[in-house]
Amino acid sequence: MYDNDSQILESVRAGNSRAYAALVDRHKAKAMTLAVRILGKREEAEEVVQDAFLKAYRNLDDFRGDAKFSTWLYRILYNLCMTRVTRRKEAMASIDAGDGNSLDVLEDEEEVSAIDKMAKEELKGLVHSHIGLLPEKLRTAILLFYIQEMSYEEMSFAMAMPLGSVKTYLHRGRNLLRKRLADHLKREGSLT
Amino acid sequence: MSAHISGERLQEYVDGVLPTDEQEQVTIHLRSCCLCKDSHEALVAVDQALRSLPVENVSPAFTRSVMEKLPLVRKAPVSFRILEKFASLFALFLVLAILATVFVLTGVVDLQQVNQGQTQLEEFLSGPMTTVGSGIAAFSNALAKYVPFAFGSGSIGITWTIVAVVISLALLDRIIVRRIIPKLR
Numbered sequence: 001m002y003d004n005d006s007q008i009l010e011s012v013r014a015g016n017s018r019a020y021a022a023l024v025d026r027h028k029a030k031a032m033t034l035a036v037r038i039l040g041k042r043e044e045a046e047e048v049v050q051d052a053f054l055k056a057y058r059n060l061d062d063f064r065g066d067a068k069f070s071t072w073l074y075r076i077l078y079n080l081c082m083t084r085v086t087r088r089k090e091a092m093a094s095i096d097a098g099d100g101n102s103l104d105v106l107e108d109e110e111e112v113s114a115i116d117k118m119a120k121e122e123l124k125g126l127v128h129s130h131i132g133l134l135p136e137k138l139r140t141a142i143l144l145f146y147i148q149e150m151s152y153e154e155m156s157f158a159m160a161m162p163l164g165s166v167k168t169y170l171h172r173g174r175n176l177l178r179k180r181l182a183d184h185l186k187r188e189g190s191l192t
Numbered sequence: 193m194s195a196h197i198s199g200e201r202l203q204e205y206v207d208g209v210l211p212t213d214e215q216e217q218v219t220i221h222l223r224s225c226c227l228c229k230d231s232h233e234a235l236v237a238v239d240q241a242l243r244s245l246p247v248e249n250v251s252p253a254f255t256r257s258v259m260e261k262l263p264l265v266r267k268a269p270v271s272f273r274i275l276e277k278f279a280s281l282f283a284l285f286l287v288l289a290i291l292a293t294v295f296v297l298t299g300v301v302d303l304q305q306v307n308q309g310q311t312q313l314e315e316f317l318s319g320p321m322t323t324v325g326s327g328i329a330a331f332s333n334a335l336a337k338y339v340p341f342a343f344g345s346g347s348i349g350i351t352w353t354i355v356a357v358v359i360s361l362a363l364l365d366r367i368i369v370r371r372i373i374p375k376l377r
Contacts, residue, residue: 017262024255032248046254053258120237127241146242152209171200178238 005069012060024053027070031077034143038081038136048084052077067157074148074158078140085136123181130180138173145170197221197228206235283364287357309334 002008002022011019031052035045056063056073063072131139137159144150144158155166197205197218204210205218222229316330 018259020262021255021259024258025252028250028254029247032250032254033245036248037245042248045248050254050258050261054261057262120240123237124241124244127238128245131242131245142242143245147245147247171203174203174238174242175199178234181238 006065009060009063009065009069012057017057020057023069027073028053030070030148031073033147034074034140035077035081037132037143037147038078038140039084040132044084048080049077052080055080067154070148071150071154071158074144074150075160078158079160081140082136126181126184127177130177130184133180134173134176137169138176141166141169142173142177196225197231199231202228202232203235206232206239279368280361280365283361283368286364287360290360291357 002011002019005023005026008019008023008026012023028049031049032045035049036042039045039048052073055076063069131142134142140159141155144155150158152163152167155170156163159166159169161169201210201218205215208215210218222232312334
C-alpha cells in the first residue's frame, strides 16, 4: 500500500493515525533485534521498542525529515535502551579499560589464521554468541552497522555522537570481537 | 604499494568506504601479498558472520498493542507543554512562596519589615543606575537584615536553607514533570 516511510508519515500527519501501523510493521523486527541485543531480555526489549514507537508518534511534529525515519527511531530507541542499562547499573566497563583498546588483530598472524581455519557455520555461531558479551556501545555500533545497515553518518545521528567516535566504537568492537573469538579458539585448542 | 596494509584500512576496504582509487590500490595489493590476503579473508569471514545475525521475529500482536496505545500519547496541549518546559521555574516560585509564608507565619519576618523592604527595593530600582556590584551588595544586605535566620553572617541556617530549597526543587520538579503532567495528558 505504501512504498516508503515518507508516504506513511505524510498519511499519518494528514490525520490517518491508522497508517502508523504500517510504519511499526516495517521497523519492528530490526528495532527489536537492536533492543534485545542491547538489553539481553526479550520482555524488556518489547517494552522499550513499544515506548520508542509511541514516543516517535508523539513527537512526530519534531521530525523534520533531515534524517531517515528509521535513523530517528533508532536514536530514540538507543536512548531508551541506555536509560534502562544505566538504571540497572549493568553498564559494562569503560572501553578504555577493555582489552580491545589497542588491538589491531590483523597484525596478529595467529589470530588471522585461527579465524581463517574456522568453518563458516562455526564462526557464525561463535560471533552470534560473543556479540552479546561486548560492551554495549561497541555492540550497538556493530548492530547499527550490520543489522540496521546504517552509514557512519546515520550511526552518528542515532547514537548522538561525533562521526569519529562511532567509527572508533565500530573499529574497537570488531577488533575486540575477533580477539575474543581467537581467545576462545586458543582455549578450545588447549583443552583438546 | 609495497608495505602491508593496516588493519584499519583493510577494514575500510571491506566496508567499501575507501575512495575508488584507494579501493583499486588495495585490490591490486591483495593479489600479490599473501599475508594481507589472509587478513582480508579473516575480516570478510567475520563480516559475513556479523551480517548474518538473526533478526528477531515480532508478532502482529505487537503492532496491535502499539496502535491501541496511540490515542493515549497524543501530544499534550500547548499550555501543558509550556508548563512542562518551565516546570523548574514554577517549582522555584512555589518553594519561595512557601518559604516566605512560613517565615511570615512563624514571625521570623513580620509584614512591617516586608513592607519596609519593598519600599527600599522600589527606591533602589527607581534611583540612578548603580553598578552590578553595589546592586548585589544591596541585595545581600537586605537579605541579611530581613532574613537573618537564613542569611545573617555566620549563621549556620543558610546551609540548611539552601539544602532545603535544592531538595524541594528537585522533588517538585520530579513530581510535576514525571507524575502530574503525564496524568493530565
